[in-house]
Amino acid sequence: MTQRHAPDADDSRWSDLDRPPLNAAALRRALVRSGGLWTDVQVVARTGSTNSDLVARAAEGRAGEGAVLVAEEQTSGRGRLDRQWTAPARSGLFFSVLLRPAGIPVARWGWLPLLTGVAVATALSRAAGVDTSLKWPNDLLVTVGGEERKAGGILAERSGEDAVVIGVGLNVTLRADELPVPTAGSLALAGAAGTDRDPLLRAMLRSLEEWYGRWRAADGDPAACGLQETYAAGCATLGRVVRAELPGDRSVVGEAVAVDGDGRLVLATGQGVREPVGAGDIVHLRPA
Incomplete structure (x- = not known):
């Protein structure tokens, strides 16, 4: 009798039944519509x-505004300051969107990652029942234990002269x-009411x-x-004593x-100076 080789766990999209794959066709049906922002979901x-x-x-001219790219697993995911972001396959949501904010002053484009934070936190509160706060400029925080x-x-990240890719x-x-x-934490560890990734992704993209x-x-x-105002209301950094590690x-x-x-x-220092910080790493030291 010929012995068949069992497929490697990574070869099967159903290898972890607790983590089913995303349904790309259903996501496209739900999100791509005439007159809407999202034009393609891959x-x-x-x-x-x-x-x-x-x-x-x-x-290369192969993606227009509203393109969405989602990966079930990222092997070289990057956070700010080129930090690595890795997680098991299908354990999270890892996606990027392409925006072309034509006509908007470039000086205001810096609000896009903060806007994305507000959109994601708002969506997760509704769709997952998890209170998510924002650490300036772009970390999503949950409470675990x-x-x-x-x-x-x-x-x-800027893409050419007229586009921004937000991951x-x-x-x-x-x-x-x-x-x-x-x-680190996760929605599940924070007691999320739902961890089905399809409705969570739809909620985040609609909010965005x-x-x-x-x-x-x-x-x-x-x-x-x-x-x-909304960002300030949901920002866990405000009111805290912090250390800004600057370039x-x-x-x-x-x-x-x-x-x-x-x-x-904006930081109020012990010397009575108000110093605006536009880039750098923020460490929460203690409540104010």
Whole structure:
């Protein structure tokens, strides 16, 4: 009798029944519509980075505004400062979108990753029943066992002169023994009411479409469209004493008191100075 070789676990899209694959056709039917933002939704089994892939597609003219690329697994996912972002296959949502905010002043494009954070947090509150807060500028935080944990992140990259690719990585069903670091979390560990990735992805993309539409209608003005106020309301960094680790090996410690009109975090230092921070790593030190 010929012995058949059992397929490797990674070869089967149903290898983990607790983590079924996304239904690309159903996602396209739900999200791609005439007059809507989303023009194409592609799901791939595995890739290095959805952001890198979508930036390349845009450069080659193979992706227009509203293109969405989702990976069941990312092998070289990147966060800010080129940090690695890895997770088991189908344990999270890893996707990138291409936006072309024509007519919006480029100085206001810096609000796009913050806008995405607001959209994702709003969607997860409704669709997963999980209270998600935002760590400036682009970390998604959940509460696990009374502790703040990072469950996701957002990375925005320019693509040519007229486009921005925004990537979102979110841990959905990651178990405690699968966490890359002890300070990480997931929707499941935070007690999510639902962890079915299809409705979660639909909810996030619909929320992003709504917020992006508001922002564009207001010519990118974050105050006029309610974005600045909503971001501040959901930002866990505000009111905290933080350390901003800045380019050039400089750091500033102060209370995070505001997010200004340019999306910068404003720190009130011990010297009575208000210093806006536009880039850098923020460490939450303690409650204010």
